[in-house]
Amino acid sequence: xxxxxxxxxxxxxxxxxxxxxxxxxxxxxxxxxxxxxxxxxxxxxxxxxxxxxxxxxxxxxxxxxxxxxxxxxxxxxxxxxxxxxxxxxxxxxxxxxxxxxxxxxxxxxxxxxxxxxxxxxxxxxxxxxxxxxxxxxxxxxxxxxxxxxxxxxxxxxxxxxxxxxxxxxxxxxxxxxxxxxxxxxxxxxx
Amino acid sequence: xxxxxxxxxxxxxxxxxxxxxxxxxxxxxxxxxxxxxxxxxxxxxxxxxxxxxxxxxxxxxxxxxxxxxxxxxxxxxxxxxxxxxxxxxxxxxxxxxxxxxxxxxxxxxxxxxxxxxxxxxxxxxxxxxxxxxxxxxxxxxxxxxxxxxxxxxxxxxxxxxxxxxxxxxxxxxxxxxxxxxxxxxxxxxxxxxxxxxxxxxxxxxxxxxxxxxxxxxxxxxxxxxxxxxxxxxxxxxxxxxxxxxxxxxxxxxxxxxxxxxxxxxxxxxxxxxxxxxxxxxxxxxxxxxxxxxxxxxxxxxxxxxxxxxxxxxxxxxxxxxxxxxxxxxxxxxxxxxxxxxxxxxxxxxxxxxxxxxxxxxxxxxxxxxxxxxxxxxxxxxxxxxxxxxxxxxxxxxxxxxxxxxxxxxxxxxxxxxxxxxxxxxxxxxxxxxxxxxxxxxxxxxxxxxxxxxxxxxxxxxxxxxxxxxxxxxxxxxxxxxxxxxxxxxxxxxxxxxxxxxxxxxxxxxxxxxxxxxxxxxxxxxxxxxxxxxxxxxxxxxxxxxxxxxxxxxxxxxxxxxxxxxxxxxxxxxxxxxxxxxxxxx
Numbered sequence: 147x148x149x150x151x152x153x154x155x156x157x158x159x160x161x162x163x164x165x166x167x168x169x170x171x172x173x174x175x176x177x178x179x180x181x182x183x184x185x186x187x188x189x190x191x192x193x194x195x196x197x198x199x200x201x202x203x204x205x206x207x208x209x210x211x212x213x214x215x216x217x218x219x220x221x222x223x224x225x226x227x228x229x230x231x232x233x234x235x236x237x238x239x240x241x242x243x244x245x246x247x248x249x250x251x252x253x254x255x256x257x258x259x260x261x262x263x264x265x266x267x268x269x270x271x272x273x274x275x276x277x278x279x280x281x282x283x284x285x286x287x288x289x290x291x292x293x294x295x296x297x298x299x300x301x302x303x304x305x306x307x308x309x310x311x312x313x314x315x316x317x318x319x320x321x322x323x324x325x326x327x328x329x330x331x332x333x334x335x336x
Numbered sequence: 337x338x339x340x341x342x343x344x345x346x347x348x349x350x351x352x353x354x355x356x357x358x359x360x361x362x363x364x365x366x367x368x369x370x371x372x373x374x375x376x377x378x379x380x381x382x383x384x385x386x387x388x389x390x391x392x393x394x395x396x397x398x399x400x401x402x403x404x405x406x407x408x409x410x411x412x413x414x415x416x417x418x419x420x421x422x423x424x425x426x427x428x429x430x431x432x433x434x435x436x437x438x439x440x441x442x443x444x445x446x447x448x449x450x451x452x453x454x455x456x457x458x459x460x461x462x463x464x465x466x467x468x469x470x471x472x473x474x475x476x477x478x479x480x481x482x483x484x485x486x487x488x489x490x491x492x493x494x495x496x497x498x499x500x501x502x503x504x505x506x507x508x509x510x511x512x513x514x515x516x517x518x519x520x521x522x523x524x525x526x527x528x529x530x531x532x533x534x535x536x537x538x539x540x541x542x543x544x545x546x547x548x549x550x551x552x553x554x555x556x557x558x559x560x561x562x563x564x565x566x567x568x569x570x571x572x573x574x575x576x577x578x579x580x581x582x583x584x585x586x587x588x589x590x591x592x593x594x595x596x597x598x599x600x601x602x603x604x605x606x607x608x609x610x611x612x613x614x615x616x617x618x619x620x621x622x623x624x625x626x627x628x629x630x631x632x633x634x635x636x637x638x639x640x641x642x643x644x645x646x647x648x649x650x651x652x653x654x655x656x657x658x659x660x661x662x663x664x665x666x667x668x669x670x671x672x673x674x675x676x677x678x679x680x681x682x683x684x685x686x687x688x689x690x691x692x693x694x695x696x697x698x699x700x701x702x703x704x705x706x707x708x709x710x711x712x713x714x715x716x717x718x719x720x721x722x723x724x725x726x727x728x729x730x731x732x733x734x735x736x737x738x739x740x741x742x743x744x745x746x747x748x749x750x751x752x753x754x755x756x757x758x759x760x761x762x763x764x765x766x767x768x769x770x771x772x773x774x775x776x777x778x779x780x781x782x783x784x785x786x787x788x789x790x791x792x793x794x795x796x797x798x799x800x801x802x803x804x805x806x807x808x809x810x811x812x813x814x815x816x817x818x819x820x821x822x823x824x825x826x827x828x829x830x831x832x833x834x835x836x837x838x839x840x841x842x843x844x845x846x847x848x849x850x851x852x853x854x855x856x857x858x859x860x861x862x863x864x865x866x867x868x869x870x871x872x873x874x875x876x877x878x879x880x881x882x883x884x885x886x887x888x889x890x891x892x893x894x895x896x897x898x899x900x901x902x903x904x905x906x907x908x909x910x911x912x913x914x915x916x917x918x919x920x921x
Binding site for chain 1: 395396397398399402409410411416417513514515516517523572574575629631633634666667668669670671672674675676677678679680681682683685686687688689690713752753773774775
């Protein structure tokens with residue numbers, strides 16, 4: 147039988163143990179938050195999301211969470227003075243999801259719920275991600291990437307993989323990062 | 337008789353296809369085998385999950401190209417999202433989306449394989465002829481000086497000033513115009529990839545190549561006539577919409593070390609070694625930021641390598657140490673590798689044209705596993721070993737010193753939290769990097785080892801002919817068979833190995849009308865009491881790792897169920913309440 151090097155067996159076991167503790171602890175916090183707030187409270191916290199036509203995979207609440215996330219991740223700055231709302235990245239995300247296997251869609255939807263209720267679950271605040279002020283939201287999202295919690299880091303990575311890739315593929319961003327565009331496009335333009 | 341490329345997503349597929357040989361995968365391993373077998377007069381069918389993306393369709397744009405040229409639309413990753421697993425899904429396979437580096441397996445590695453694993457055919461004196469043939473297939477040459485861009489030259493300048501050994505690399509481009517987007521397909525086909533060399537030869541010799549076909553199961557693997565269950569995908573490659581069966585006497589699996597093992601596991605084929613011993617060669621990007629414009633996106637992205645720290649004949653592991661190689665990508669993919677979002681992320685990307693980046697290529701010992709759950713979902717488990725982390729820290733420290741020596745104002749190590757190095761003294765801080773899971777953008781471009789070649793069934797998943805133990809003429813002709821890292825870049829060793837294994841197969845089949853006439857080809861199988869127990873058959877539900885890798889979020893470990901159960905409860909409660917309140921919530 148093939149065997150794993152002893153060092154690695156131990157290491158993996160150690161990580162499993164730490165992860166379990168971490169997740170259990172977070173689970174208790176989350177469970178406590180849910181119990182404390184109750185179903186009706188969750189509903190009130192989440193509030194109303196304006197309807198969005200033509201979505202294939204997301205609902206209006208998920209779309210709104212993504213809009214808020216895009217504002218936090220890819221803000222209009224002096225360095226890149228582009229309003230990300232002009233790109234409607236949540237709709238691109240919706241189109242992407244529509245062609246994904248069901249289990250991936252469900253996973254991503256769970257991640258969006260976790261993000262929306264992140265302030266409650268991780269910080270014990272009676273508010274949601276979309277309700278945070280822009281500066282608070284940016285700081286809250288930054289904490290996901292730097293968190294000791296593996297799950298939060300994973301959600302952060304996954305969202306960055308998609309949203310960053312699509313955002314920086316937009317032509318209007320390129321002048322601000324010094325990218326003259328695909329070389330074939332340049333040679334055609336000449 | 338001339339063959340053809342048939343895109344089954346755009347026509348009514350047949351119920352059945354028959355051939356003497358069915359090859360699964362059209363990359364370096366599969367394409368080479370298809371060519372040699374077809375040219376020898378065998379009836380060959382190739383199945384490729386991707387489609388033929390050529391010419392103007394190679395748009396040099398991140399979104400469309402990662403979607404169409406990479407497995408899981410570029411989102412494949414290990415179970416904990418610690419390592420992005422890059423794998424081609426296009427006609428021509430990984431050869432279409434790699435950095436075109438030609439690095440044959442070093443003699444030290446080949447000697448190591450022969451001595452430690454009994455792979456006598458890989459001994460340098462025997463394997464050399466196949467490596468030379470591979471170099472010929474690739475039109476290998478040294479990258480000309482005019483194609484070494486400023487970013488790679490900065491790496492060279494720094495290394496030279498510090499007295500570190502390095503070299504301008506060899507490549508497989510002919511007529512390169514330095515368009516810079518090798519990693520998302522060359523629009524002028526300068527790469528001598530399988531798409532441009534092996535497959536056209538195979539087609540001329542009569543091979544039929546079916547694209548947008550996903551092999552999901554091999555049935556009757558121990559019988560003379562095998563049946564491969566195939567799902568036909570839609571034109572975008574997203575959904576399965578039809579099914580057919582390919583019947584063949586010989587099946588060659590060459591779908592990369594992840595997908596080859598996945599197919600065998602789903603089929604319940606092979607012994608307990610299948611899926612184990614995975615090496616990923618995780619690489620870490622590091623970025624030198626200069627005051628001057630570097631424009632690394634123009635020219636050959638990877639042309640210079642610092643080889644000072646590489647060991648080619650480590651007694652325990654073969655290839656060891658590490659190398660530092662220049663690299664650059666298009667804006668979208670680069671932005672995904674930067675550590676932070678928000679204003680910090682925007683500030684970092686605003687320096688895109690002043691970046692000179694490297695990949696720290698650190699070979700690893702086998703420590704991963706490909707698994708397929710009963711549901712059919714693929715999981716790539718990988719534990720980064722402490723010795724790998726230690727060499728990675730050394731590599732970061734030395735790469736940072738090189739860029740600073742070359743004049744970088746700072747060096748960004750894209751870990752969480754990010755590490756910015758501004759002086760040679762600062763570089764020591766690399767020794768404190770923890771490399772906890774999902775805290776560094778590790779990338780795997782060279783997966784190997786999941787169906788290890790071995791002289792004895794107890795030691796590996798396939799024999800020295802590449803035949804999967806416990807089967808009759810089901811073979812693996814790709815990097816799945818490599819027992820350890822073959823090289824810092826696997827294209828050349830895979831082509832050479834496929835040439836060698838196909839040559840052996842042809843030797844066994846020559847002078848006969850039917851391969852069944854050859855006793856060596858149908859070597860006696862071990863009795864059922866000698867064979868390891870078969871795995872239970874996995875359900876034929878298609879499995880993706882997850883286009884964003886987010887599939888892994890719920891599988892970060894069994895321990896995460898508590899977490900995600902909570903999220904599930906929140907979703908359920910919210911939806912129930914929404915419906916009760918007439919959708920006003």
